[in-house]
Amino acid sequence: MYFWFRLLSRWPLWALHAVGHAMGWLVLLGSPRYRRRFLENIAQAQIPLLQAWGGIGQAGCMSSELPRLWLGSMPAVRWQGDGVVDTAYASGQGVIFLTPHLGCFEITAQALARRFSPRFGALTVLFRPAHQAGLAQVMNEARGREGLETAPTTLAGVRQMIKALRAGRAVGLLPDQVPPEGMGQWVPFFGKPAYTMTLAARLAQQTGAQIVLIWGERLAWGQGFDLHASGLDRPLSASLDEAVLQINQAMETLVQSCPSQYLWGYARYKTPRKEL
Numbered sequence: 001m002y003f004w005f006r007l008l009s010r011w012p013l014w015a016l017h018a019v020g021h022a023m024g025w026l027v028l029l030g031s032p033r034y035r036r037r038f039l040e041n042i043a044q045a046q047i048p049l050l051q052a053w054g055g056i057g058q059a060g061c062m063s064s065e066l067p068r069l070w071l072g073s074m075p076a077v078r079w080q081g082d083g084v085v086d087t088a089y090a091s092g093q094g095v096i097f098l099t100p101h102l103g104c105f106e107i108t109a110q111a112l113a114r115r116f117s118p119r120f121g122a123l124t125v126l127f128r129p130a131h132q133a134g135l136a137q138v139m140n141e142a143r144g145r146e147g148l149e150t151a152p153t154t155l156a157g158v159r160q161m162i163k164a165l166r167a168g169r170a171v172g173l174l175p176d177q178v179p180p181e182g183m184g185q186w187v188p189f190f191g192k193p194a195y196t197m198t199l200a201a202r203l204a205q206q207t208g209a210q211i212v213l214i215w216g217e218r219l220a221w222g223q224g225f226d227l228h229a230s231g232l233d234r235p236l237s238a239s240l241d242e243a244v245l246q247i248n249q250a251m252e253t254l255v256q257s258c259p260s261q262y263l264w265g266y267a268r269y270k271t272p273r274k275e276l
Helices: 002-008 013-030 032-045 055-064 066-071 082-090 105-120 133-143 155-166 199-207 240-257
Strands: 077-080 095-098 123-127 148-152 170-173 184-189 192-197 210-218 225-231
Touching (some): 002 066, 013 055, 013 066, 032 240, 082 105, 082 210, 082 225, 095 199, 095 240, 105 123, 105 148, 105 170, 105 225, 148 155, 155 170, 155 199, 184 240, 192 240, 199 240, 210 240
Parallel strands (some): 077 225, 095 210, 123 148
Antiparallel strands (some): 184 192, 210 225
16 A cells, blocks of 8 residues: 555646546445435535535545645645734644644645744644554654654543643644544534534643634645635633534534535544444
8 A cells, every 4th residue: 555655646636636536426426325425414504515516526635635645745835814823823822723624634734734843843633543554654654744743532642632732832633523432522513413522622721722723725726725724703612512512613614615625425423433
């Protein structure tokens, strides 16, 4: 697997995205279960089908671009709202970057690490280790880039993130990822109960860290990515229940800003797994 990732990492981004679009359609057409979930999630969010239709090909791009992002040269990135990131770091209380399954969430960590880690220390990202040896080798090399540190989805990983925030550094999370049983609560997401992680809200409440919403918009024809950064529309609630709901609502707003790049096929409403 490493050989193929290394080979594909030399391809131009437009070619990888072309393959990805085809892959996305093949998966949709070949999997009734995936197709049903894709359509149900769009209907639940009350997004017009034509606005979300682009998500079919974009889901394939998310996979096909990984060799370039993990092992190749970094594509072009344009910043939108980087002043929000500067202000959050300047607080000295640490920064929690929240990225939904929207656009390219791999590029956000790399771009943040390249631009801000030299001044503010490494960015710590939460991730689930791969079980396949070949994929694990690729991921370890990608996650081991300068300015990036990884934290496993365990209690040790949570402690690592708290330590980073209290040192004034930053952490990155996907708050719309379904957490293991016991690490979340059922909160509405587009009007339907979804098991939602409480970690992001707990980290902010325990450390006083600033929350920044960020996502990478995939540009056409392999031109690179636009990174969009913004803050919450109001201070995070001191109530955990309200804070988790508030974060879900913020994720909804991001998805509505570009529904054609959301991962609609993700099983957002599934029952959480019982173990890590």
